Amino acid sequence: MKNSLRATLKRGSMAGVATAGAAALLLTGCGAAPEASTATQTASNYKGCIVSDSGGFDDQSFNQSSYEGLKKTEKDLGIQTNQAESKTNNDFEPNLRAMVAAGCNLTITVGFLLGDATKAQATANPDKHFAIIDFGYDTPITNVKPIIYDTAQAAFLAGYLAAGTTKTGTVATFGGIKIPTVTIFMDGFADGVKYYNDQKGKDVKLLGWDKAKQDGSFTGDFEKQDKGKQFTQNFLDQGADIVMPVAGPVGKGAGAALKEAKAAGKDVKLIWVDSDGFLTAPDYKDIMLSSVMKLMGEAVETVVKQDKDGRFTNAPYVGTLANDGVQLAPFHDMDSQVPADLKSELDQIKKDIASGKLKVESAASPKS
Amino acid sequence: MTENTEPRHSAATDPDPIPADQATAPELEPLEDDEAFVTSLDTAGGAMQPSAVPVSTQSGHLGAPEESESVLRKIFTGNGMVTILAVLLALILGGLLIALTDKVVGTTAGYLFARPSDFLTAVWSAATSSYVALFQGAVFNPHGTGVAGQFAPLMETLTIATPLITAGLGVALAFRAGLFNIGAQGQIIMAGILASWVGFALHLPVGLHLLLVLVAGVVGGAVWGGIVGVLKARTGAHEVIVTIMFNYIALYLLRYLLDTDLFQRPGESTPISPILDPSAVYPLLFGSQYRLHVGFLLAIAATVFVWWLLNRSTIGFEFRAVGANPKAALTAGINVPRATILVMTIAGGLAGLAGVAQVAGTEKVLTDGVAATYGFDAITVALLGRSSPWGTFAAGLLFGAFRAGAVQMQIQTGTPIDIVLVVQSLIVLFIAAPPLVRAIFGLNPRKKKTATAGASKQAATTGGAA
Numbered sequence: 001m002k003n004s005l006r007a008t009l010k011r012g013s014m015a016g017v018a019t020a021g022a023a024a025l026l027l028t029g030c031g032a033a034p035e036a037s038t039a040t041q042t043a044s045n046y047k048g049c050i051v052s053d054s055g056g057f058d059d060q061s062f063n064q065s066s067y068e069g070l071k072k073t074e075k076d077l078g079i080q081t082n083q084a085e086s087k088t089n090n091d092f093e094p095n096l097r098a099m100v101a102a103g104c105n106l107t108i109t110v111g112f113l114l115g116d117a118t119k120a121q122a123t124a125n126p127d128k129h130f131a132i133i134d135f136g137y138d139t140p141i142t143n144v145k146p147i148i149y150d151t152a153q154a155a156f157l158a159g160y161l162a163a164g165t166t167k168t169g170t171v172a173t174f175g176g177i178k179i180p181t182v183t184i185f186m187d188g189f190a191d192g193v194k195y196y197n198d199q200k201g202k203d204v205k206l207l208g209w210d211k212a213k214q215d216g217s218f219t220g221d222f223e224k225q226d227k228g229k230q231f232t233q234n235f236l237d238q239g240a241d242i243v244m245p246v247a248g249p250v251g252k253g254a255g256a257a258l259k260e261a262k263a264a265g266k267d268v269k270l271i272w273v274d275s276d277g278f279l280t281a282p283d284y285k286d287i288m289l290s291s292v293m294k295l296m297g298e299a300v301e302t303v304v305k306q307d308k309d310g311r312f313t314n315a316p317y318v319g320t321l322a323n324d325g326v327q328l329a330p331f332h333d334m335d336s337q338v339p340a341d342l343k344s345e346l347d348q349i350k351k352d353i354a355s356g357k358l359k360v361e362s363a364a365s366p367k368s
Numbered sequence: 369m370t371e372n373t374e375p376r377h378s379a380a381t382d383p384d385p386i387p388a389d390q391a392t393a394p395e396l397e398p399l400e401d402d403e404a405f406v407t408s409l410d411t412a413g414g415a416m417q418p419s420a421v422p423v424s425t426q427s428g429h430l431g432a433p434e435e436s437e438s439v440l441r442k443i444f445t446g447n448g449m450v451t452i453l454a455v456l457l458a459l460i461l462g463g464l465l466i467a468l469t470d471k472v473v474g475t476t477a478g479y480l481f482a483r484p485s486d487f488l489t490a491v492w493s494a495a496t497s498s499y500v501a502l503f504q505g506a507v508f509n510p511h512g513t514g515v516a517g518q519f520a521p522l523m524e525t526l527t528i529a530t531p532l533i534t535a536g537l538g539v540a541l542a543f544r545a546g547l548f549n550i551g552a553q554g555q556i557i558m559a560g561i562l563a564s565w566v567g568f569a570l571h572l573p574v575g576l577h578l579l580l581v582l583v584a585g586v587v588g589g590a591v592w593g594g595i596v597g598v599l600k601a602r603t604g605a606h607e608v609i610v611t612i613m614f615n616y617i618a619l620y621l622l623r624y625l626l627d628t629d630l631f632q633r634p635g636e637s638t639p640i641s642p643i644l645d646p647s648a649v650y651p652l653l654f655g656s657q658y659r660l661h662v663g664f665l666l667a668i669a670a671t672v673f674v675w676w677l678l679n680r681s682t683i684g685f686e687f688r689a690v691g692a693n694p695k696a697a698l699t700a701g702i703n704v705p706r707a708t709i710l711v712m713t714i715a716g717g718l719a720g721l722a723g724v725a726q727v728a729g730t731e732k733v734l735t736d737g738v739a740a741t742y743g744f745d746a747i748t749v750a751l752l753g754r755s756s757p758w759g760t761f762a763a764g765l766l767f768g769a770f771r772a773g774a775v776q777m778q779i780q781t782g783t784p785i786d787i788v789l790v791v792q793s794l795i796v797l798f799i800a801a802p803p804l805v806r807a808i809f810g811l812n813p814r815k816k817k818t819a820t821a822g823a824s825k826q827a828a829t830t831g832g833a834a
């Protein structure tokens with residue numbers, strides 16, 4: 001957590017840091033100087049690098065998780081790291097070229113938008129290794145390892161949980177942009193709700209996504225939080241009391257709308273995605289029911305470690321419930337509000353999905 | 369009745385000034401001296417006291433000692449110097465910001481009073497190493513492999529500058545005609561949509577294909593800009609609101625299209641178009657080790673074209689006249705609506721060229737980030753270049769250098785890219801406020817004038833201009 005806090009501090013509020021720096025200069029400038037000779041730590045020559053998409057490393061989503069995973073390997077494995085943040089799609093190729101020029105052994109790229117640029121650099125530099133998050137190639141490339149997730153499995157649990165905890169009988173979800181890595185959450189969520197209805201003979205309604213038609217509510221980007229707020233308010237007006245936004249930072253807009261509703265006396269809950277929102281979006285922890293987690297940091301660590309040990313392969317890493325690559329986050333403060341029966345049912349479903357007894361299918365699931 | 373006849377009478381006398389203007393127009397047009405013309409227009413607009421002597425000849429009437437002093441002052445208070453000082457000031461402030469956000473500086477500040485040298489060294493090294501990285505990423509990298517590698521950063525700068533220059537020219541041209549064209553973003557997007565579609569959906573022979581991509585892109589941008597011109601000329605709708613809305617329309621149209629099978633790769637559902645055919649992309653200028661493509665030559669050509677258009681052509685004369693004072697231009701017999709439509713069309717076409725540079729030059733695919741922030745950066749570039757063609761060209765290069773250098777700044781020193789953008793914004797801020805920079809460096813001509821008390825004719829005119 002220290003890591004993520006520092007990252008947000010460093011990148012999030014430059015002005016704040018500048019002021020804090022000036023203040024620190026005045027206030028704490030009287031400390032004792034350290035010994036002049038500091039033992040130089042022998043760092044490995046191995047260099048792991050990362051290039052973000054336009055979301056940046058402070059997106060509280062896959063860029064940030066991957067970045068933190070890489071930063072962790074810096075300490076744990078004693079390797080060198082390098083990072084380049086892309087502000088626009090135009091930065092992808094220059095950033096990747098610069099990483100290759102900087103001598104990176106493994107370069108991790110985040111997101112499908114970097115697919116073409118990664119392919120181009122990987123083909124041009126066959127002796128370098130690459131890994132790409134959330135994207136797989138139709139024809140595998142010998143030096144690119146795709147890191148992909150069968151998120152529908154964990155989202156299925158979230159759907160079942162939401163259906164089992166809703167008071168109004170209506171739950172909702174919405175996405176940022178209609179892309180497979182987003183709709184896979186919504187497919188799994190929809191199936192989870194449906195499975196609950198089938199098992200219990202209930203009729204919990206889902207707003208915002210129609211799995212059969214593959215159509216639903218999308219804010220249009222991963223930036224405009226006010227849209228997320230507006231969507232959520234609409235869902236609340238239609239009777240929903242649990243909302244799962246699959247839109248990165250736009251999810252904060254949903255959180256804001258739900259907090260307002262809670263302040264107005266409504267019993268509403270939020271389901272976060274990608275990371276454990278209780279920890280990464282603590283502003284909303286009093287309404288946070290659970291989170292559908294993609295453990296990208298761990299995957300990045302694993303891939304870097306494998307590559308450093310000379311065990312790189314281009315076989316995709318697929319995160320599933322079975323290998324804990326995707327998970328349903330703990331309930332934290334909401335623990336008392338989830339009935340014990342429901343908890344044991346969720347455990348059973350998790351086991352069934354992991355063992356393959358219960359199939360969760362989505363058009364967006366990774367083909368393997 | 370008598371009151372009614374009076375206007376008629378004056379209307380009858382009206383034809384008098386028009387032939388007079390028509391008579392002067394041929395006199396003005398062959399005038400090679402652009403400056404003299406602009407000043408005469410400015411005075412006609414009532415911006416300053418009309419002077420009996422043309423400005424260009426005024427300096428010749430002055431005494432020798434005064435002249436040398438005024439030349440010095442001109443250099444130090446001129447626009448060029450202010451631009452340089454603005455960049456300098458921004459670099460200093462940016463350096464301080466970089467230092468303040470640096471980790472080493474932070475730790476050494478902890479024992480500032482115990483060993484201040486550590487702190488100062490850290491500040492110095494944080495700022496300088498960032499700027500060295502900026503330079504190495506933008507102009508020349510001595511650590512590059514071979515001469516080719518050493519000049520790779522410069523090539524990258526030129527590559528990134530290409531769309532900035534052409535889109536900036538579009539904005540600058542509209543500025544000169546008095547129109548605030550905020551719509552370069554939308555024009556780039558429309559050009560990108562059309563050009564990329566021609567690029568990946570049609571399969572044509574080499575040469576013809578690229579030509580068609582180019583035409584499709586330029587036409588796309590020109591139409592998108594031209595519609596704004598028509599709306600402005602025919603209905604009086606303000607071009608700022610219209611261009612902003614057209615940006616949104618273009619962006620959401622693009623997002624919609626990327627969600628349809630027409631613009632997606634077969635069998636995939638991600639919002640990214642197929643890669644353009646090899647025959648549809650700009651050839652690289654110096655081989656595959658650089659990204660620099662033929663689009664840069666087109667950017668140079670576009671700059672020459674805009675310079676010629678503004679300074680040598682009748683249409684450009686009309687544009688500038690409309691920009692200086694539309695009512696006066698109308699009275700002088702210039703077709704203002706036609707000039708408005710035409711200038712927006714050409715501006716859109718220039719922005720369209722930037723769109724083509726994106727899809728056929730660097731990106732080779734269409735995504736919803738096809739225009740990046742170039743359409744808005746173009747406004748800054750045009751302002752920074754003071755809306756002159758070569759000024760815009762230079763400003764585009766400067767911005768391209770910043771963008772290219774930002775990559776190395778991030779990778780070599782870990783300076784966040786946001787800081788680079790802050791420095792860029794500071795430069796623009798200072799350039800947009802020349803009196804501020806003059807005041808900081810004590811170059812305010814008005815103050816100097818009162819200090820020397822020599823109220824010469826020259827000082828009076830510079831004071832008035834500032």
